[in-house]
Amino acid sequence: MSILLTGATGYVGxxxxxxxxxxxxxxxxxxxxxxxxxxxxxxLSDESAVYELAQTVSPDVIIHAAGDKNIQRxxxxxxxxxxxxxxxxxxxxxxxxxxxxxYISSDYVFSGDRGGYRESDPIAPLTVYGKTxxxxxxxxxxLSDQFYVLRLSALYDGxxxxxxxxxxxxxxxxxxxxxxxxxxxxxxxxxxxxxxxKLVMTPKLSNRVYHVCGQRISRFFFAKLFARSAGFDxxxxxxxxxxxxxxxxxxxxxxxxxxxxxxxxxxTIGTHHAYLNSLEVLDENSIAVSNL
Ligand SMILES: NC(=O)c1ccc[n+]([C@@H]2O[C@H](COP(=O)([O-])OP(=O)(O)OC[C@H]3O[C@@H](n4cnc5c(N)ncnc54)[C@H](OP(=O)(O)O)[C@@H]3O)[C@@H](O)[C@H]2O)c1
Numbered sequence: 001m002s003i004l005l006t007g008a009t010g011y012v013g014x015x016x017x018x019x020x021x022x023x024x025x026x027x028x029x030x031x032x033x034x035x036x037x038x039x040x041x042x043x044l045s046d047e048s049a050v051y052e053l054a055q056t057v058s059p060d061v062i063i064h065a066a067g068d069k070n071i072q073r074x075x076x077x078x079x080x081x082x083x084x085x086x087x088x089x090x091x092x093x094x095x096x097x098x099x100x101x102x103y104i105s106s107d108y109v110f111s112g113d114r115g116g117y118r119e120s121d122p123i124a125p126l127t128v129y130g131k132t133x134x135x136x137x138x139x140x141x142x143l144s145d146q147f148y149v150l151r152l153s154a155l156y157d158g159x160x161x162x163x164x165x166x167x168x169x170x171x172x173x174x175x176x177x178x179x180x181x182x183x184x185x186x187x188x189x190x191x192x193x194x195x196x197x198k199l200v201m202t203p204k205l206s207n208r209v210y211h212v213c214g215q216r217i218s219r220f221f222f223a224k225l226f227a228r229s230a231g232f233d234x235x236x237x238x239x240x241x242x243x244x245x246x247x248x249x250x251x252x253x254x255x256x257x258x259x260x261x262x263x264x265x266x267x268t269i270g271t272h273h274a275y276l277n278s279l280e281v282l283d284e285n286s287i288a289v290s291n292l
Contacts, residue, residue: 001200004029004059004099006088007066008039012104012155012192016063019193024200027057030066044088047095054095061200062092065104067133071249074129085132086139093144101144102199105151107184107213109134112251115183115216119151119209119260127249141208148199149209152187153256158279166223170232177240179247180220185213185255188275191267198265206264214272216255222272229276 001024007013008028017028017037028034033041042053044066067085068074074081092101108130109123125131140147156163169176195212199205217225220239227234242250262269 001025001061002057002059003027003200004053004057004062004096006030006044006062006064006092007104009034009037010065012065015155015157015189015193016065016196020197027059029053044091045083047087047091050088050091050095059096059099062096062099062101063104063196063200064089064092064101067104067136069106069129071108071127071129074132075127075249078128078132081128081132082135085129086136089136089140090143093140093147097144098146100146100148100200101140102148102150102196103136103140105137105149106130106133107151107153107254107256109137109151110254110256112254115185115253115255116257117211117255118257119207119211126251137209147208148205150196150199151209151211151213151256152192153185153213153254155187155189155192156275157189162219162223163226163279166226166237167230167232170227170230170236173233173236175236175238176223177238177245178218178220178223179242179245179250180218180239181252182219182242182250183216183253183255184219185216185257186222186272187213188270188272190275191269195261195265195267198267202265207260210261210265211256211258212261212267212269213256213258214269214275216253217272225272225276229273229279 003024003026005026005028009030028039029042033039109125110117111124123134125134137149192212223237224234227237
């Protein structure tokens with residue numbers, strides 16, 4: 001299976017590359033590239049650069065994990081957000097008409113007012129980031145019958161930004177305010193890779209939009225679970241309200257629901273409790289993920 005992996009230097013792309021490099025023939029690209037990792041440089045928002053790329057490779061599948069997920073930057077510069085999230089997608093669809101494209105999308109295509117969003121629910125993004133992800137999804141689904149959407153919630157392993165931050169604070173005995181009124185459904189990286197593998201390998205997929213996520217949980221309780229499983233004092237995790245905080249674009253409930261995905265791909269999702277307990281503390285500065 002030959003794969004063009006965009007965003008290969010990013011957090012999502014690195015997980016994909018590490019997991020599947022020996023199984024698939026992967027050509028990784030990113031905006032700047034990385035010679036050491038054999039990742040090519042290509043600005044995918046540049047139409048002619050993407051056409052040039054298409055002269056040199058003809059992948060069976062494109063995993064489109066390039067984009068800008070920085071919510072504040074997207075708000076400040078909607079054009080940049082459009083270029084990174086929408087234009088890159090349009091260029092790939094045009095330049096690679098024969099490839100199956102799996103677009104890595106986000107829970108932010110929903111408004112975050114009620115949670116439990118299913119794959120078939122109408123989208124209603126409120127942020128520039130969410131609007132550009134939604135626009136890429138809709139364009140792709142309309143323009144190509146080989147375009148598939150895989151939405152995830154915040155992806156986590158032992159090195160996810162939120163968990164690294166928590167670990168640093170808890171290690172130095174600092175209390176951390178965590179919102180008990182901001183719900184989401186964080187995606188464990190092994191579940192993501194499992195679902196992605198099925199989407200890549202299944203020749204005739206029965207649906208166009210898929211969700212991979214964990215159970216709905218508040219940020220407060222997720223932080224508590226992490227503190228307990230990593231052996232920290234969980235009393236340092238303090239209950240706070242997003243309504244009194246300064247964090248913009250944190251919604252009441254952005255959680256996804258994934259029954260259709262699990263049933264149609266025959267996938268089972270574990271619990272955050274089990275996953276967080278599988279993150280093994282190696283020393284005080286690093287956490288590795290043990291085999292589940
Ligand atoms: N991380 C999550 O929890 C999460 C959750 C839901 C959805 N997603 C989606 O997954 C995608 C990747 O997220 P991430 O966490 O991996 O982000 P990231 O770590 O910031 O990586 C972004 C990647 O996109 C590449 N890129 C950006 N603009 C590009 C362009 N014009 N041309 C070519 N490559 C470009 C970057 O290349 P350079 O490094 O060379 O600049 C980098 O490889 C995003 O679209 C995001 O919406 C992520």
